[in-house]
Amino acid sequence: MFDTVILITGAIETPILSGVLRRCNPHLTVHPVTSAAELRDLPADLLRRARLIAFATNLLVPGRTLAQLGYGAYNFHPGPPDYPGRTPVHFAIYDRATTFGTTAHAMVERVDAGPIVDIETFDIPPQTDLTELCELSYSCLARQFWRLAPELSTRAEPLPALPIQWSARKSTAWLYERMCDIPLDIANDELERRIAAFGTGHFGVDPTITLHGHRFVYVGNGTPAHIEAPSIVPEQRFLEAAE
Numbered sequence: 001m002f003d004t005v006i007l008i009t010g011a012i013e014t015p016i017l018s019g020v021l022r023r024c025n026p027h028l029t030v031h032p033v034t035s036a037a038e039l040r041d042l043p044a045d046l047l048r049r050a051r052l053i054a055f056a057t058n059l060l061v062p063g064r065t066l067a068q069l070g071y072g073a074y075n076f077h078p079g080p081p082d083y084p085g086r087t088p089v090h091f092a093i094y095d096r097a098t099t100f101g102t103t104a105h106a107m108v109e110r111v112d113a114g115p116i117v118d119i120e121t122f123d124i125p126p127q128t129d130l131t132e133l134c135e136l137s138y139s140c141l142a143r144q145f146w147r148l149a150p151e152l153s154t155r156a157e158p159l160p161a162l163p164i165q166w167s168a169r170k171s172t173a174w175l176y177e178r179m180c181d182i183p184l185d186i187a188n189d190e191l192e193r194r195i196a197a198f199g200t201g202h203f204g205v206d207p208t209i210t211l212h213g214h215r216f217v218y219v220g221n222g223t224p225a226h227i228e229a230p231s232i233v234p235e236q237r238f239l240e241a242a243e
Helices: 012-025 038-041 042-046 064-067 087-095 132-156 173-179 187-199 235-243
Strands: 004-008 029-033 052-054 073-077 099-106 117-125 209-211 214-217
Touching: 004 012, 004 042, 012 029, 012 132, 038 214, 042 052, 042 064, 042 099, 052 132, 087 187, 099 132, 117 132, 173 187, 187 214
Parallel strands: 004 029, 004 052, 052 073
Antiparallel strands: 073 099, 099 117, 209 214
């Protein structure tokens, strides 16, 4: 019988999202997980009666764990289906996208490849920078979770899939690093796009130029911005995002 949710998210979100799920189903047990070791040590009997929910996290769920879950696994991805993979906001800024959104999907062993069950989209205001788009995306993700929480906490059957496919282009840490490798003959517009998208030092990687064997690192004025960090939206703003 479905009576447990295994919740993977950040420290700020854990009590808030747990409370939302329990308000929808007072009989539900929410079991937070914060590390790969905790995930690996979950007993089989708990997995058989559980559903796993991941919210804005980079923690990978092994295929063997997914296979043992009795009621499936769902991930809340901080980007639309056009932007699967890591740091979707950064690549949307680089593309100068005018719309963005978030995706809820069933989890399979491949990252951001499972059936899509829900999307939410919004227009990106003109002149929106990386930090602002991170916050807009995070707020959108919070609203999406609030909207789907009743079904996820009470419905034993799988959520129906939408006839929407993921883009074949998936961003990775390697691709991020490649975009930070600045060629000497780069055009001014291309340089500005890369600085706007990748100039905040995410992954500890900064835009660099190598000249005559010497490596020059871009030093910006901003602070690292990425959707996976709960600190970009304090607890009160997280609550406000879903209202």
